[in-house]
Amino acid sequence: MLRAPWDLAFTADPEEVAALRRIMRLHLGVWGLHEVGDDAQLCVSELVSNVITHVGPGTPVTLAVSMNGTYLRIEVHDPDTRALPTLNAAGPESEGGRGMAMVDALADRWGVQLQGDRKVTWCELATPLPSPTGHIESPGVLRAEALLGLYAATKLPCGSSQGRLSTAVAEEAVIDVIADFLHWLRAHGCDGDEVLDRAQVHFEAELSDSVP
16 A cells, blocks of 8 residues: 655644644545554644644644654654753643653654754654555565556656555556556467466465465
8 A cells, every 4th residue: 555655734723733633534544544543643733732832823834744664653843943842741730741741652752853944843653554565575475566666657657756556556557467468478379368377376375385
């Protein structure tokens, strides 16, 4: 599945927080990461609220979301390099100070990076994915993905770029590849049905060998 990084520029105002939570929920649904949806929405709320509180309402901010291996990475960029988030021990009577404590409790790791004229407050949440692609990588799968990536690139407009193929696009590419191979076999006087049958037998044998 293609989980391409995305970002969204907005103004840090309290009324924006609910919309950001909805956007995060929708994107994670598309990515098949419903399990971390609630924690991710809370982290976005706290990171943005931290900017509103300590940098100020109306601050231009960018939310950036990506995958770091099997971890979901959430970044909030703002232009104030002086107001650094800190982890404070808020008492039961405190009205504030719990934002980064919440992020620290929900996320597997978090931190702050200074990048020239901006700072990036980030956190990462573990996902249930067994690998960055969501499946166990086998040599056959890796070879197929490499082939499909090259094949799909021949059909993309010149100068365009594409990361990992989405499942739907990859499935169409598989159909195209098989059809083209059948044309090739026919052009060379080979029996396409026989080759498909042999491939199926080979595939099933590999599956049997992989079962412990």
